[in-house]
Amino acid sequence: GLVNAVLRNFQRQAEELLAAADASEPGRWAHPQWLIDSVRTAWPDDWQRILTANNERAPMTLRVNVRQQSRDDYLQRLEQAGIDAEATTHSDGGIRLRSPCDVTQLPGFSEGAVSVQDEAAQLAAQLLDVRPGQRVLDVCAAPGGKTAHILERSDDIALLAVDIEARRLQRVTDNLQRLGLQAEVREGDARRPDDWWDGRPFERILLDAPCSASGVIRRHPDIKLLRRPGDIETLLELQGEILRAIWPLLAPGGMLLYATCSVLPQENQQRVAAFLAEQPDAEGRPLEADWGRASGIGRQILPGGVAQMDGFYYACLHKRATAPT
Structure with missing residues (x-):
């Protein structure tokens, strides 16, 4: 009788706890509260769809x-x-x-x-629009999917792939080897180009910036557990440092493609707008495309939906051929 009473009590408490968890937003959406709040603030009309997509299985x-x-x-x-x-x-x-x-x-x-490679990530090489004879820098290049795609689409280019993590750079080398492609692969800190740059400018730069990865949670659910609210501010500083450090490496008339796999505007259109405001020779040209939605000068892809893409942001920053007077 005592054992049954204990079991009944346990069962009742468990049901109450489960009901309470289900009633709470983190329980219902399987996301931490700070992330729910961030996405809801950024996308008041789409936040539920974004969180739902984050919990679905991504396509291959x-x-x-x-x-x-x-x-x-x-x-x-x-x-x-x-x-x-x-x-x-x-x-x-x-x-x-x-x-x-x-x-x-x-x-x-x-x-x-x-x-x-997800379809959203494949758009980077299309947007970069590399021409024969150009020098290309892929900074924060590991694991090398975008590096390889640029090379697959382009003839007669010189590409330098840089990443700060030697372990992840090996994946770049392995990918290029399997695909029969060649690039210069270098370990280096994007914030300190003097350590790895030979002084010759690049006509194209791809910056796949370190970010919250809030657009690829469906592929990496552990992001929900590992990411902390304070990380965003740290990442914003890092993104700004990298942009400022590599901008001088871009040739006049050249283009830098800024990319993230984030859905948070602080890391995307706001980050780009802040950089444009402080850089007189930088020009942001609106990105016209039949995917995503206009977001500042760039375009934001939200995860899932009809196209079934990961969440990504892209913006094209052009260096003026002559400085504004």
């Missing part, structure tokens, strides 16, 4: 190495292998699988025919 999206074959050709190879897939809408070299599979099942993966 591929990037075809167009140096080896066209997207249509690779779609045929997938069909022959019995893998159901469709072309992505916004990336011209992307393929989305109906259901994920092991990379070893992908035809030609080890020979560099294809890579795994």
Whole structure:
């Protein structure tokens, strides 16, 4: 009788605790309260959709190495292998699988025919619009997906990939090797270019800035546990330091593509606007595209939705050929 009474009491308390957790926002949305508040403030009409998307399973999206074959050709190879897939809408070299599979099942993966990369991340190389003969800097380059994509799309360019973490840089080297691509890969702190830069300017710079990663929570749910409210301020300072340090490396008339996998405006349009306000030779040109939504001079992609992309932000910063008078 006593054991049953204890069990009944435990069961009642457990039900009450579960009901209380479900009634609380962190329990209902499976996000910490500070992050719920941040997303709701930033996106009052979309916050519920963003949090829901963060809790859903992300699709497996591929990037075809167009140096080896066209997207249509690779779609045929997938069909022959019995893998159901469709072309992505916004990336011209992307393929989305109906259901994920092991990379070893992908035809030609080890020979560099294809890579795994979200469609939103694939837009970076398209936006960078590298021309033959240009020097390109990919700063904060690891693990190298965007580095490789730039090289796949571009002929006769010199690309320098820099990252502060030697361990992650190895992944850049491994990726390039598998894909049969070549770039100069260097360990270095983006805030201290004097340690790794040879003094020759770049016509294109990709800054995939360190950020909260609040747009890719569906791929990395541990972000919800690991990220702290105070991290945002630290990241904002770091983003500003890197922008200021690498801007002098950009040639007059050149373009820097600022990218994050964040949905927080502080790291995105506000960060860009603050930089433009302090940099007289920097010009922000509105980014026209059929994806995402206008957000400052850039465009914001929210996670999930019809396109099923990760949350990303892009803005194009141009260096004036002549300083304003």
